[in-house]
């Protein structure tokens with residue numbers, strides 16, 4: 291008999307009932323060190339007092355009104371994001387998938403209004419993940435995500451990362467945009483080199499097309515800058531944001547330049563819940579903590595520490611681990627044993643990691659992880675590697 295919850299997930303036999311900072315407490319009382327952070331969502335860990343206060347204060351006052359009226363918390367969050375980024379404007383939704391929907395619509399609408407309605411194609415990359423909607427799976431394009439779901443939304447072209455000649459050749463008079471995750475998450479924590487992002491920006495400029503960065507996983511301080519593309523010294527025209535921006539409250543956003551957003555006039559897009567007072571009050575509180583030079587410098591320092599320790603771990607366990615990759619506190623350990631075995635062994639050692647493609651485990655701790663917790667995480671990973679070392 292089908293379970294009452296649609297069985298689209300293979301769930302681990304774990305039930306967490308409470309969270310404290312970098313720790314998750316299981317129903318049986320065990321304390322797990324959380325290097326998954328709900329897949330890069332709990333940017334400030336669990337039950338961060340600033341977020342708890344922002345949410346409960348707003349919950350006492352007003353939950354929801356709809357976008358038929360002004361929402362001061364939404365305007366405050368938009369003002370903050372515009373002040374901190376390349377963007378001139380922001381639209382709020384509830385997830386990364388919805389951010390992808392608008393990014394695609396916005397890019398196409400821009401060219402429609404510009405008198406080039408044939409420009410509908412979006413160049414995306416193999417290994418990408420952009421969400422589970424019809425546009426999201428078409429954008430990612432992998433057979434795993436699209437098979438059996440009927441006709442795909444047309445207008446996506448898929449290339450390998452790292453092939454600049456193919457990218458240049460793929461741009462035609464039908465191209466509207468290039469869509470890229472500066473650090474691929476689900477695809478196995480693959481950071482796109484700065485030079486490659488710079489080349490994408492240059493090609494977009496040369497051809498008058500739009501650059502869309504999907505920073506749903508790598509954004510909001512994860513790499514030690516507020517947004518990952520900043521490391522390359524470039525900016526996109528459109529950016530998708532979700533996950534960390536809500537710190538655990540469902541919140542997504544599309545940020546854009548005035549030019550890229552120019553087709554999105556009244557009535558062209560909307561959301562019932564998007565940008566509601568609860569979500570935006572929490573989003574503002576997340577930015578109060580994360581959009582701070584000292585906080586981001588601390589993320590980079592701790593990321594350096596974790597990375598150095600992980601390099602040592604790989605050197606010590608060459609039969610279990612192959613390499614460390616990624617950026618900031620978005621790190622991947624490519625495994626030689628099955629990555630699923632490393633994740634499962636982690637549960638026995640009360641350590642949470644997240645699998646990704648290419649036999650990688652992802653380490654996406656809360657950005658607030660302490661040095662002691664980093665040391666403890668590496669100790670546990672060492673114990674896992676000992677358990678999994680082939681005899």
Ligand SMILES: *Cc1c(COP(=O)(O)O)cnc(C)c1O
Nearest residue numbers: 385386387419420421475506507
């Ligand atoms: C998680 C993710 C999405 C989809 O976000 P949802 O909130 O799950 O809809 C899109 N893009 C990237 C890069 C992601 O990591």
